[in-house]
Amino acid sequence: MRNGFSAGAILALMALPAHGEVLPLSLDRGIAATFESPAGGGPFPAVLMFHGLGSSRDEVGIIFADTARALAMDGIASLRIDFRGFGKSDGDTGAFTLERQNEDAAIALQALAAMDKVDAGHIGVMGFSFGAGAAIELAAAQPVAIKSLVVWAPVGNYHDDMLDSLGQRAFDLAARDGVVGLDLGWRTMALKRGFFDSLDRHDLLAALRAYDGPFMAVNGSDDPYRKYTPALMEAAGADKRAVVIEGGDHVFHVYTPSRSLAPKVIEATVERFRNTLGGTR
Structure with missing residues (x-):
């Protein structure tokens, strides 16, 4: 034994996948993306990652970037x-609708499945908050392609959640003026009437019922969106889990580094994808 490690432990560490490449990409329609993979040629199982409303691909507190690295260290690629x-994608924020969000999700899936380093038979999807809706609807639309679904602090009803978050006045202004400026607390943005109109055209619980693959929801114990957990669990298939991160808020306190619960969220997520998609540990 040397430096506290046995020969067996050293060999085990050497067998763990090293982090490979981080590759910025531009997908169809000018969608900016980051592909991250383990070292080696693959093919690897892979995970799509969808950010929340007003956010971007690395997500709050770079929790998506950290998750992508953790997945790569576990033998799983991500996009x-x-x-x-x-973020850095083309397009007008004001023209954002749920239909366009779902179109972007489908484009991302097609791009990921076509990559040489990706095992297209082992692809999962995850989404955070509003982006969880995109993940659920993609899994419903592509139940054969999507082998595992994980959502963080998921939206449960688009219309009701936006009404709670933005207030009736935002809906009224959009209907009257065609556009409304919003202050989300961490950024300002404008959304047009088309966005508000699209909210009633999508039923997330019905979508989840159309997907019978593995499903996991992760919420902080203090997350108001946790109220949707019972309905989501009822709509999900047989292989389902509800994970509660004690003391966590909607964003798992990532804005307060000393209280951040991101490591617990990431660990639970990587473990779930390892067990449902396959990894190297």
Whole structure:
């Protein structure tokens, strides 16, 4: 034994996948993306990552970037995107609708499945908050392609959640003026009437019922969106889990580094994808 490690432990560490490449991409329609993979030629299982409303592909507190690295260290590739109008993607934020969000999600899936380093038979999807809706609807639309679904602090009803978050006045202004400026607290943005109109055209619980693959929801114990957990669990298939991060808020306190619960969220997520998609540990 040397430096506290046995020969067996050293060999085990050497067998763990090293982090490979981080590759910025531009997908169809000008969608900015980052592909991250383990070292080696693959093919690897892979995960799509969808950010929340007003955010971008690395997400708050770079929790998506950290998750992508953790996945790569576990032998799983990932692709995270900026929905059009957000981050570095092309497009007008004001023209954002749920239909366009779902179109971007489908484009990302097609791009990921076509990559040489990706095992197209082992692809999962995850989404945070509003982006969880995109993940659920993609899994419903592509139940054969999507082998595992994980959502963080998921939206449960688009219309009701936006009404709670923005207030009736925002809906009224959009209906009257065609556009409304919003202050989300961490950024300002404008959304047009088309966005508000699209909210009633999508039923997330019905979408989840159309997907019978593995499903996991992760919420902080203090997240108001946790109220949707019972309905989501009822709508999900047989392989389902509800994970509660004690003391966590909607964003798992990532804005307060000393209280951040991101490591617990990431660990639970990587473990779930390892067990449902396959990894190297």
